Amino acid sequence: xxxxxxxxxxxxxxxxxxxxxxxxTFVAAWRQIRGLRDPERFDAxxxxxxxxxxxxxxxxxxxxxxxxxxxxxxxxxxxxxxxxPRSDAAVLDAALRYLPVEQRSILVLxxxxxxxxxxxxxxxxxxxxxxxxxxxxxxGALAKAIEAEEADS
Amino acid sequence: xxxxxxxxxxxxxAAAFRERSxxxxxPEHLEAATMARLKITQPERRSTRWLALAAPLAAAIAxxxxxxxxxxxxxxxxxxxxxxxxSVGRATAPVTAPPPSVPTPPVITLEFPSGPHRILVxxxxxxxxxxxxxxxxxxxxxxxxxxxxxxxAVAGHPDQVHVEWFGGACDPTTQLTIGADLTSIRxxxxxxxxxxxxxxxxxxGSPRGVILTFDGPVRVEDIAIVGESPGPILQAAEALGLxxxxxxxxxxxxxxxxxxTELAVFGYWYQPPITTTCPLIREISPVRPVCNDxxxxxxxxxxxxxxxxxxxLPPTDAALQPLIRxxxxxxxxxxxxxxxxxxxxxxxxxxxxxxxxxxADECRGSFIADVLLDxxxxxxxxxxxxxxxxxxxxxxxxxxxxxxxxxxxxxxxxRQILAAFAVPGGDxxxxxxxxxxxxxxxxxxxxWIVRYRDASDDGRPIVRTRLVIDGPPPLxxxxxxxxxxxxxxxx
Numbered sequence: 001x002x003x004x005x006x007x008x009x010x011x012x013x014x015x016x017x018x019x020x021x022x023x024x025t026f027v028a029a030w031r032q033i034r035g036l037r038d039p040e041r042f043d044a045x046x047x048x049x050x051x052x053x054x055x056x057x058x059x060x061x062x063x064x065x066x067x068x069x070x071x072x073x074x075x076x077x078x079x080x081x082x083x084x085p086r087s088d089a090a091v092l093d094a095a096l097r098y099l100p101v102e103q104r105s106i107l108v109l110x111x112x113x114x115x116x117x118x119x120x121x122x123x124x125x126x127x128x129x130x131x132x133x134x135x136x137x138x139x140g141a142l143a144k145a146i147e148a149e150e151a152d153s
Numbered sequence: 154x155x156x157x158x159x160x161x162x163x164x165x166x167a168a169a170f171r172e173r174s175x176x177x178x179x180p181e182h183l184e185a186a187t188m189a190r191l192k193i194t195q196p197e198r199r200s201t202r203w204l205a206l207a208a209p210l211a212a213a214i215a216x217x218x219x220x221x222x223x224x225x226x227x228x229x230x231x232x233x234x235x236x237x238x239x240s241v242g243r244a245t246a247p248v249t250a251p252p253p254s255v256p257t258p259p260v261i262t263l264e265f266p267s268g269p270h271r272i273l274v275x276x277x278x279x280x281x282x283x284x285x286x287x288x289x290x291x292x293x294x295x296x297x298x299x300x301x302x303x304x305x306a307v308a309g310h311p312d313q314v315h316v317e318w319f320g321g322a323c324d325p326t327t328q329l330t331i332g333a334d335l336t337s338i339r340x341x342x343x344x345x346x347x348x349x350x351x352x353x354x355x356x357x358g359s360p361r362g363v364i365l366t367f368d369g370p371v372r373v374e375d376i377a378i379v380g381e382s383p384g385p386i387l388q389a390a391e392a393l394g395l396x397x398x399x400x401x402x403x404x405x406x407x408x409x410x411x412x413x414t415e416l417a418v419f420g421y422w423y424q425p426p427i428t429t430t431c432p433l434i435r436e437i438s439p440v441r442p443v444c445n446d447x448x449x450x451x452x453x454x455x456x457x458x459x460x461x462x463x464x465x466l467p468p469t470d471a472a473l474q475p476l477i478r479x480x481x482x483x484x485x486x487x488x489x490x491x492x493x494x495x496x497x498x499x500x501x502x503x504x505x506x507x508x509x510x511x512x513a514d515e516c517r518g519s520f521i522a523d524v525l526l527d528x529x530x531x532x533x534x535x536x537x538x539x540x541x542x543x544x545x546x547x548x549x550x551x552x553x554x555x556x557x558x559x560x561x562x563x564x565x566x567x568r569q570i571l572a573a574f575a576v577p578g579g580d581x582x583x584x585x586x587x588x589x590x591x592x593x594x595x596x597x598x599x600x601w602i603v604r605y606r607d608a609s610d611d612g613r614p615i616v617r618t619r620l621v622i623d624g625p626p627p628l629x630x631x632x633x634x635x636x637x638x639x640x641x642x643x644x
Contacts (some may be wrong), residue, residue, distance in 0.1 A: 001187070005179040010170065019180050026187045088165065089172035111163065112170040146161060 001026075004050050010108040011054040011101060013093055024053040044123040047113075051105045051124065058101045095145035103138035110135060392417040392495050392531035393524070393569060393606065395614055400453040401471045406500070407518055413501040415606060415614040418473065418520075419528055420451035420496065422488035439584055440502045440516045442476050451475050451520075455491045473520050479584065479602075480522035481538060481572050488525065495531050497571065498522040499616055506637035507586050523571040523604055523616055538573050549575035549599040549623040559628035560603040560619040571616060572604040575623055588620050588640045593631060599623035619643065 004025050009018035028049050036045055096104050106124075109115045115123065121131035161169070390397055395417040398406075403418045450456070453471040475496050488494045498521050505516035524533055535553050553573045561568040578597035582589035585602065589595050601621040609615045620640070622631030632643040 001184055002179045005183060006174055006177070009177045010174055015177070015180070018177070019183055022179075022183060023187050087172065088161075088169035089175075092166070092169040093173050108170065111167045112174065142166075143161070 004046065007047060007050050007108065007113065008054050008057075010112050011051070011104045012058060013096055017054075017057050021050065021053040021057040024057065025050040028053060041122075044119070047109070047123050048125065051101075051109075054105065055101045091146060091149045094149045095142055098145040098148075099138065099141055102134070103141055106131065106135050107138050107142060392526055392528075393497055393533060393571070395497065395606075397495060397528075397531075399471075400451055400473055403473055403520070404471055407520070411501055411517060412613070413499045413503070413609075413615050415497065415499050415523070415616050417495055417497045417526075417531070418451060420453055420473065420494065421455040422492045422494050423450040423452050423456040423472070423490050424487075438504070438508050438512070438516060439478065439586070440476065440504045440519050440521055441508060441512055442474060442515075442519055449474060449477060451494070451496050455493075475520045475522040477522040477525065479572060479574070481524045481533065493528050495526040495528045496520075496522050497524040497526060503618065503635060503637040504586065533569075533571065535570065538570050547575050547577050547599045549601065550625050551601065551621075551623050551628055555626040555628055556601045556603055556621050558626075559621050559632055560601070561605050561607075568605045568607050568617075570603060570605045573601055575599045575601050578622075581620075585618065585620065585635050585640070588633065588635055591633065591640055594620055594622065594633065594640075597622045597631075 005018060005022040008021035012018045012021060029046055036042065106120060109120050117131045117135055118128050121128040395415055397417045397419050400418060400420045403416055406416065451473045475498060500520055501517045502521045505513065508516035535557065538553055556573050557570055561570065576584060578595045578600050581594055581600060594600050601623055603619045603621060604616050607615060607617045618635040620633040620635060621628055633640050634643050
């Protein structure tokens with residue numbers, strides 16, 4: 001459960017959305033579990049479902065009028081006057097918001113989860129060449145977003 | 154950095170990803186909420202041979218497999234340094250089905266009535282402090298005339314309930330009112346008087362707009378991180394006319410002679426950097442610590458701030474969990490972990506008498522903080538008293554000096570005010586449940602809650618609570634005293 005939540009949280013960045021997506025992942029996995037032909041590939045199968053659930057959650061989330069703010073990110077009134085310096089994680093977090101879920105997913109799977117591009121291709125059921133191309137474009141988009149974020153800070 | 158890659162190197166990026174994941178712990182309620190949904194979800198098809206098992210067994214296999222995956226650490230990518238920081242993912246207890254002794258939580262489907270609805274949602278921070286109260290905004294209409302919500306008890310926590318509002322979001326503009334019991338979950342029309350003040354919204358971490366109050370355990374894990382030895386602390390021997398005692402002495406008082414004596418306890422603040430998502434409970438008491446209240450400690454020795462890659466841990470030394478919901482804060486705001494602090498408060502609050510019998514002992518044993526003070530300068534003036542109260546949607550006519558005179562027949566040095574804040578009469582139940590039953594108080598636009606230090610009949614320092622209906626000075630009519638026996642008018 002932690003691994004799935006970690007993945008959805010890394011992709012979506014939003015605590016509430018990540019919880020939604022994680023829950024949807026398990027429900028979808030349970031619904032589809034009889035279609036799992038190779039139990040040894042359970043990890044990849046579940047990760048694919050989590051990526052899809054994240055994508056669906058992102059779409060639904062975009063329709064909300066007011067976004068939920070994770071309580072852990074709600075600054076205390078007392079903290080308002082003393083903003084903390086921006087860490088790499090904060091810059092990355094902000095930069096990822098510029099990217100579509102598809103690009104975030106491939107970056108998370110590679111750089112956080114440690115999947116090779118071949119494994120990502122298998123997980124997402126896409127050709128390896130497609131995975132490489134997606135990763136390349138995602139990496140470039142992220143670099144631009146990071147550059148923009150760093151320029152703002 | 155790879156050739157041709159602009160910006161950060163892969164190693165820096167991987168480290169940033171790991172750092173970004175730190176602290177994003179799996180919400181406490183996710184497992185229970187997921188299990189509740191799985192129970193009402195049927196797998197598709199039954200043709201696959203390897204899973205041609207009875208449904209419960211298949212579910213157990215699925216959950217066990219998921220749990221197995223949950224303890225799998227991510228590997229560093231090919232391009233990352235192999236000696237990078239360890240994974241931030243935490244291995245937790247495997248997900249299991251509720252034990253047989255736990256009854257299956259009921260699933261209740263309720264319909265929203267048609268027409269405009271008004272639902273109150275408050276926003277609280279991690280410590281339970283009110284950041285934003287529900288405003289008296291015009292009623293809002295859901296997009297559809299009728300909506301379904303589903304409520305289910307939380308496995309293993311029969312006094313809690315999750316509520317899902319499909320299509321809704323937990324935000325201050327789409328709101329829901331929770332009744333005092335599960336079956337009275339309802340949507341109010343336009344009259345806020347009927348709203349249960351216990352219905353709070355904990356922002357974030359909620360599946361599909363779950364409306365939450367604080368309850369449920371804060372996740373703490375197994376090992377303590379003890380900080381360095383404390384340096385010399387400039388500490389007053391007396392605060393607000395009370396002798397300063399240690400955490401151990403306060404605990405001894407609770408264990409050996411529990412009463413409502415006002416105590417000034419010196420200790421060190423400890424608040425783990427955790428994210429806690431709290432499920433909804435049917436009833437909340439102002440003196441019963443729940444959920445986030447349990448994450449704050451006053452410890453006898455300082456605890457180090459929990460490193461982000463380490464589990465969050467409870468103190469190993471003597472420690473109190475002060476309930477600080479309405480307490481007046483130190484100048485400069487809330488203390489930080491490791492900071493020395495004087496907490497002035499008491500056990501056996503008068504409101505404990507209104508707790509359910511099953512939790513009465515817990516309520517009596519709660520240490521209710523009235524004031525947090527700097528140990529080096531433990532003073533409190535009236536201006537801080539007035540500004541330190543909850544932030545509420547109320548605009549009182551009187552000020553704290555008017556109220557002081559009315560509530561304590563002051564100026565009276567023996568009756569120092571520790572807290573005074575105004576709340577809408579309709580919100581009184583959140584602070585003084587028994588006062589909410591008095592129509593004159595409940596119907597008032599604003600009621601001052603005044604807590605002042607006094608002496609008991611046997612000479613102990615105690616805190617008394619008086620309620621003053623707001624109005625133009627001089628105040629005098631409409632003063633009530635709240636005690637464990639109830640609320641009565643003061644002549």
